[in-house]
Amino acid sequence: MLDKKALADFKxxxxxxxxxxxxxxxxxxKELDISVDTISKYIDTLEYECGGKLLNSTGGGSVLxxxxxxxxxxxxxxxxxxxxxxxxxxEKNEVKGEVKILWDRNARANVINKxxxxxxKKNKELSLVSTVVNSLSExxxxxxxxxxxxxxxxxxxxxxxxxxxxxxxxxxxxxYLKKYGYPKSKEEMLxxxxxxxxxxEFSWIKGIEKDMAEATHKVYLSDSSFATNExxxxxxxxxxxxxxxxxxxxxxxxxxxxxxxxxxxxxTHKESKDTQRxxxxxxxxxxxxxxx
Numbered sequence: 001m002l003d004k005k006a007l008a009d010f011k012x013x014x015x016x017x018x019x020x021x022x023x024x025x026x027x028x029x030k031e032l033d034i035s036v037d038t039i040s041k042y043i044d045t046l047e048y049e050c051g052g053k054l055l056n057s058t059g060g061g062s063v064l065x066x067x068x069x070x071x072x073x074x075x076x077x078x079x080x081x082x083x084x085x086x087x088x089x090x091e092k093n094e095v096k097g098e099v100k101i102l103w104d105r106n107a108r109a110n111v112i113n114k115x116x117x118x119x120x121k122k123n124k125e126l127s128l129v130s131t132v133v134n135s136l137s138e139x140x141x142x143x144x145x146x147x148x149x150x151x152x153x154x155x156x157x158x159x160x161x162x163x164x165x166x167x168x169x170x171x172x173x174x175x176y177l178k179k180y181g182y183p184k185s186k187e188e189m190l191x192x193x194x195x196x197x198x199x200x201e202f203s204w205i206k207g208i209e210k211d212m213a214e215a216t217h218k219v220y221l222s223d224s225s226f227a228t229n230e231x232x233x234x235x236x237x238x239x240x241x242x243x244x245x246x247x248x249x250x251x252x253x254x255x256x257x258x259x260x261x262x263x264x265x266x267x268t269h270k271e272s273k274d275t276q277r278x279x280x281x282x283x284x285x286x287x288x289x290x291x292x
Contacts, residue, residue: 008042008045009045009046009049010078011042012042012043012045012046013046013071013074013075013078014075014078014079015028015032015039015042015043016042016043016046016054016068016071016072016075017072017075017076017078017079018031018032019039019043019055019062019064020064020068020069020072020075020076023061024061024062025039025040025043025055025061025062026061043055046071050067050071052065052067053065053067053068054067054068054071055068095123095125095126095276095277095280096123096125096126096277097125097126097127097275097277098127098128098129098277099126099127099128099129099145099146099277099278099281100128100129100131100143100144100145100146101128101129101130101131101144101145101146101147101148101281102131102133102136102139102144102146102147102148102149103130103131103132103133103147103148103149104132104133104134104135104136104148104149104150104151105132105133105134105223105224105225105226106150106198106203106204106224106225107148107149107150107204107264108130108132108148108226109224109225109226109229110166110204110225110229110241110242110264110292111148111164111166111242111264111288111289111292112288113244113288113291113292115284115285115287115288115291116284116285116288118284119280119281119284123280126277126280126281128281131144134223134224135151136149136151136153136154137154142155142157142269144269145268145269145272145273145275145278146266146267146268146269146278146281146282146285147265147266147267147268148264148265148266148285148289149264149265149267150204150262150263150264150265151265152265152267153267157269157270157271158267158268158269158270159267159268159269159270159273160265160266160267161266161267161268161273161282161286162265162266162285162286162289163263163264163265163266164263164264164266164289164290164292165261165262165263166204166242166261166262166263166264166292167242167243167260167261168205168240168241168242168243168258168260168261168262169240169241169243169252169253169254169256169258169260170189170238170239170240170252170253170256170258171232171238171239171240171241171245171250171251171252171253172232172237172238172239172250172251172253173232173233173234173235173250173251174249174251175235176232176235176236176237176238177251179235180193180194182253183238183253183256184255185255185256186211186256186257186258189238189253189256190211190214190215190216191214191216192216193217193237193238194217194219194220194236194237194238195215195217195218195219195237195238195239196218196219196220196221196222196228196231196232196236196237196238196239197212197215197218197220197221197228197239197240198221198222198223198224198225198228198240199221199222199223200212204225204262204264205240205260205261205262206259206260206261206262207258207259207260207261208240208258208259208260211258219236219237220236220237220239228240229241229245232250233250238253240258240260242292244291244292264289264292266282266285266286266289268282
């Protein structure tokens with residue numbers, strides 16, 4: 001139940017967020033238009049509730065402790081969710097106009113979900129122009145408002161807004177496993193099963209080079225996650241997918257350990273990042289990546 005204490009704790013957590021962002025109590029006090037003593041009072045109460053120090057005083061101000069850093073991480077998440085809520089729920093934020101998005105092929109195949117389509121459903125006057133490429137170098141990226149990619153563009157025109165580590169696992173369809181059996185180990189999988197891989201030069205995945213080299217039967221290699229995901233869906237073999245694909249009905253071989261992972265980046269063009277249509281779509285894309 002929400003009570004006065006919970007409200008005070010929430011305010012204290014947001015004040016800690018300001019202290020972490022402003023690198024000290026004095027700058028935070030000035031930004032929030034409150035006194036340093038008021039900040040100290042809230043932080044002291046929060047430290048009591050947490051059972052340990054969140055800030056250490058230094059000659060130059062205040063420094064977050066390890067416990068304080070953890071709390072600050074939570075405060076940043078709360079602040080992000082507040083901003084997201086304001087944009088997602090406000091009817092005033094229904095926007096008009098065109099937004100151009102550049103995707104690398106593998107990001108487009110792996111991370112898109114209903115949050116992306118919800119943006120178009122709510123904002124009926126918004127028009128999205130979507131371009132999918134193998135590599136950002138194939139096009140003049142400055143012609144776009146947003147980029148979603150496993151690689152960063154080689155240009156100073158872009159501002160990194162968000163990044164999300166995508167952890168992968170080995171997946172198969174239920175029909176494939178029914179026909180060929182469930183591998184009991186990685187060695188058995190690589191030696192006896194039909195394997196599907198992205199070609200190394202196009203892969204979003206890091207950490208599976210050794211597996212590719214040791215696989216006996218590479219039944220399908222492609223430059224596209226669209227194609228490898230489709231091959232897995234059509235019972236061709238076993239391949240790497242993001243762990244979120246469990247929700248799509250694929251079977252994760254969770255007994256087979258892998259270090260497969262990649263980072264997907266969301267960037268906005270500096271010239272259009274402050275337009276309302278781009279800001280609104282950016283929030284939807286961040287929510288999309290959180291669930292990818």
